[in-house]
Amino acid sequence: MRLAFMGTPGFSVPALLALHQAGHEIAAVYSQPPRPAGRGHVLTPSPVQREAERLGLPVRTPERLRRDEAEHAAFRALELDAAVVVAYGLILPAAMLDAPRRGCLNIHASLLPRWRGAAPFQAAILAGDTECGVTIMQMDPGLDTGPMLRAEAVPIGADTDATMLHDSLSALGARLIVEELAHPSTPVKQDESLATLVPKLSRADGRLDFTQPAVALDRRVRAMTPWPGASTTLDGVPLKIGRATPVAMTHRAPPGTALDDRLLIACGDGALRLDRLQAPGRAMMEADAFLRGRAVPAGSLFT
Structure with missing residues (x-):
C-alpha cells in the first residue's frame, strides 16, 4: 500500500518501523522541523526524521500546513492509498485529510472517546483509570472525533507510570495499524456523551x-x-x-x-x-x- 507517515516524537517511531517492515511503500515521511536542543541550542531533527533518513525515506518538514496550498498540492501529488498519523503535532486541513484514497488514519493513545487531546495516557493515570489503550481512528476535521476502526486496552497497575505506558502503547499502536491496513474494520461512530478532553501538559x-x-x-x-x-x-x-x-x-x-x-x-x-x-x-x-x-x-x- 502506498502511504505517507506523519509523526514527530519517539512514540511514533515503532509505527514507522512496523509499516516499513510490513512492506508498505512509504512515499513520504512528514515530521515537524528540527528544533534547537541541548545547551548549545543546536538544530536537531525529530526522532521520526532521524529514523526515516536512516531508512532512506524522503522526509518533508513543513513549519505549518493549514494555509499552505503548495503543501496541499504536494500531498495530493503523492497519490496515496492512506496516510498514517501518530503524534505529528500539526493539524491537517481538509484538503489533506481527503486526499488519500482511504483517508488519514490516526494512532491515538487512549480508548476513545475517553481522553481526546494532547496527553491522553497521562490523563488516564492521573484520573485513576484502571486501563488505557490505543484506538485506530479515521481522521476528520475535529480533535480526535473521527470514527473508530479498532482498539485494544492495556492495564494500568498501581506502579504504572507514564514512561511504562508510553512504551507499551507505542508498541501496541504499531501492531494495530499494520493489522488495520491489512484487514480494514467497519468504522464506529464515537459516543459524544462519553467524550473527555485533556489539554497539553505544562x-x-x-x-x-x-x-x-x-x-x-x-x-x-x-x-x-x-x-x-x-x-x-x-x-x-x-x-x-x-x-x-x-x-x-x-x-x-x-x-x-x-x-x-x-x-x-x-x-x-x-x-x-x-x-x-x-x-x-x-x-x-x-x-x-x-x-x-x-x-x-x-x-x-x-x-
Missing part, C-alpha cells in the same frame, strides 16, 4: 499540592514521569520526585510536613513516602542515597 501540572490526598499525589508523580516531572520545594530548594508511595494513616500535622526523618510527608488525606528524588544539578536517586547527602528531620516543610 510544567505547572507537575507541582505537588500536599493538601490533596496521598493517592492522588502518587498518581500525579506517575503521570508526570518523565515530563514535566513531579516537583516540590524544601527550604527553597526545588526537588523533582521520581517515585512515591501513598501511605494510609491518620496524622495531625499540616500538609507538607515531614512526619519522620525518612521522607514521609503529611497530605490532606494520608501521607506520601518519597522514594526517588532529584536535587538541582544531581541525578535522580533513591531516598536512602538522597538522605546520606542531606538530612530531612521530622517537621521539615515541603511546599
